[in-house]
Amino acid sequence: MQHLKFKRNILSSILAPCVLTAASSVVWAEDLTLPIVEVRAEKMQENGASALSTSDTASLLEDEPGLSLYRAGGVSSLPAIHGLADDRIRIKVDGMDLISSCANHMNPPLSYIDPSNVENIKVFAGITPVSVGGDSIVGTVLANSATPVFAKDDQDLLIQATLGTFYRSNNDARGINLSTSVANENVYMRYTGSTVEANNYKAGGSFKPAGPAAMNKLNHIIAGDEVGSSYYKSRNHALAFGVKHENHLVELKFALQDIPYQGYANQRMDMTGNDSKQFNLSYNGQYDWGKLEARAYHEKTRHSMQFGDDKQFIYGGMMGMPAAPGMPMDTEGKTTGVNVKGEVALSERDTLSLGAEYQRYRLDDYWRASPQGLMMATMMGPNTFWNISHGERDRYDVFAEWDAKWSDQWLTQLGLRSSTVKMDAGVVQGYNNAAGMMNYGDPTNPATIPGAFNAADRSRTDNNIDVTALARFSPDASKTIEAGYAMKTRSPNVYERFAWSNNNTMVMNMNNLYGDGNGYVGNLKLKPESAHTLSATVNWNEAVQQDWNLKVTPYFTYVDNYIDAVPCGKVGKMCMARTDGFANLSLENQSARLYGIDISGKVVLSNGSGLGGFTASGALNYVRGKNRDTGDDLYNIMPLNAKLALEHQLGGWTNIIQAKFVDSKDNVQAVRKELTTAGYSLLNLYSSYEWQHARLDLGIENVFDKYYADPLGGAYIGQGATMGTGVFHGIQVPGMGRSVNVGLTLKY
Secondary structure: OOOOEEEEEOOOOOOOOEEEOOOOOOOOHHHOOOOEEEEEOOOOOOOOHHHHHOOOHHHHHOOOOOEEEEOOOOOOOEEEEOOEEHHHEEEEEOOEEOOOOOOOOOOOHHHHOOHHHOOEEEEEEOOOOOOOOOOOOOEEEEEEOOOOOOOOOOOOOEEEEEEEEEEEOOOOEEEEEEEEEEEOOOEEEEEEEEEEEEOOOEOOOOOOOOEEEEOOEEEEEEOOOEOOOOOEEEEEEEEEEEEEEOOEEEEEEEEEEEEEEEOOOOOOOEEEEEEEEEEEEEEEEEEOOEEEEEEEEEEEEEEEEEOOOOEOOEEEOHHHOOEEEOOOEEEEEEEEEEEEEEEEEOOOOEEEEEEEEEEEEEEEEEEOOOOOOOHHHHOOOOOOEEEEEEEEEEEEEEEEEEEEEOOOOEEEEEEEEEEEEEEEOOOOOOOOOOOOOOOOOOOOOOOOHHHHHHHOOOOEEEEEEEEEEEEEEEEEOOEEEEEEEEEEEEOOOHHHHHOOOOOOHHHHHHOOOOOOOOEEOOOOOOOOEEEEEEEEEEEEEOOOOOOEEEEEEEEEEEEEEEEEEEEHHHHOOOOOOOOOOOOEEEEEEEEEEEEEEEEEEEEEEEEOOOOOEEEEEEEEEEEEEEEOOOOOEOOOOOOOEEEEEEEEEEOOEEEEEEEEEEOOEOOOOOOOOOOOEOOEEEEEEEEEEEEOOEEEEEEEEOOOOOOOEOOOOOEOOOOEOOOOOOOOOOOEOEOOOOEEEEEEEEEO
């Protein structure tokens, strides 16, 4: 496993609070003002803590300024930037715009690349350049695997290999990964593979009574401190081929993913299969006039959900009759894209970037009927339930971006992006055509719920505009000041617009993108969100030795047509009332306001003589979000939090003491019945030793085995009869208790 080392080299910027990288990369126009918050993997130096502790690529971003995580499955967390997450962030993996094909967003884009295969991650937040933005309102995440490394002129072949393994005690997580490459001066080939498996993790104390997982699983006991449905297994393989000629590089990548199972403690279903195939062809060229990039890609996902080991599987069976085995749900998603970008040096002062993008997305989401003759077949049959039928979402973008270096002190950037999003969906049907409250009705009759959806005009075309304006002033080598404005626009996703069933709590429960345990129905009338962001950054640093720096970034965002949860009646839908503490909700355009501040810094206490080098670092993040129409708080906003670390280096040794502090979460969203959480503090210890071609990493996380509720963990529904109203509201998913982690890496 590549153990990535976080090394902060923070130059001022509001364009991108962090860049995680393992090698120097090409500097494009948008990089001219970017800070470098750098994670080096190439030599696995210093801090292997992050990759040692996780098999979830999104978690590599957790400690960076302005970022937090919506916890989901063990390899499928969702990054949040300044309080906004999921589809409000544009996420690209090796240049591919990937889309989550799941009614619970169990397969977010970053889940398709293992941490051991990550060379760099760039996060653009706040004032995001239009050349990397689009169809998002808060930022962009670019995750990349290794770039080709070719043999030098005096080498016949360059052969490299890395083998890693790890173990984490809390959830018995174990894994292995391999990376090997061979190259001459012009041709390159690389294989990477990884596998990881883990059991349920344990919290720092009991948060519920111990007992059977479900009524039909009386012999399967879940302990009081065990977080049900947090197990997972994932396998990833990737092949890359590269050909270089002078200043031109062509690369072809193939990737396969197989997740046979992944439990979800904050969803009513579990992943029982996720198979993905990716094909990715790219070109990069240097010309006398500038640079040219082109890419074509295709990704296909087959995703399955069912009740896993910790949730009730058999429903029905009344009066001795047979019962229905679970509730199979299948999703097929296909994404195809083409991107072209050129960068032209107009003069020593001016650089112009022009680009065009096309993305084609298709989605089918269907739930097979229960076998005929069984009790539940009357409610879950005889039809296949079509949740999304032939869903379509096509995006056509063009953009232009002008960078001007007016002097050594002044730099500006102006950008404009035009985006057209076309969406549509086919006709749907329920499990049956019978009339009645728990049934669905004839899908050809406009008076029924599926019939009304089928009779409606489902095609939508959105014409969206993004604008970015930024100025940077560097009065001297020790200070940089930046300020800017951005307008960013995002069209609704397929589930937000086309999830149609509002008459059945069981169906609504399954359409949940948020991990809050509630049921949802979409809204055909949703408009695109448009965010207006003002931000500024001031960065102070020691100009000569870079022995200290301090960066402060306040920001303010106002979102028009913010898509938020509302009671069904607010949008003219009738949904069933609930008595289990959860709610059945729909979505509506409203308005929202977010503001906050990120502060980060470091100071070198000792440069390495005698007892070694000591560096102290810290970060503080605060964000507040409010729905301006209802006065309610926004959902899943991370409370005030801070991190402090002391790093020691001596020879091959690196040691880190890290403390995390999180305030109580009291500002919660009433309409979703979001739970408050108490404040907490955690202590983590990490140590590593590197010699020749080997590296040993050790870590103890949550040293004092402290119990805490994860503020962004969502509602705990990891066990029991989760299909309908068989689990009750009131428990937040807890964080992980103490874990002793060890990793070994061998490199050739």
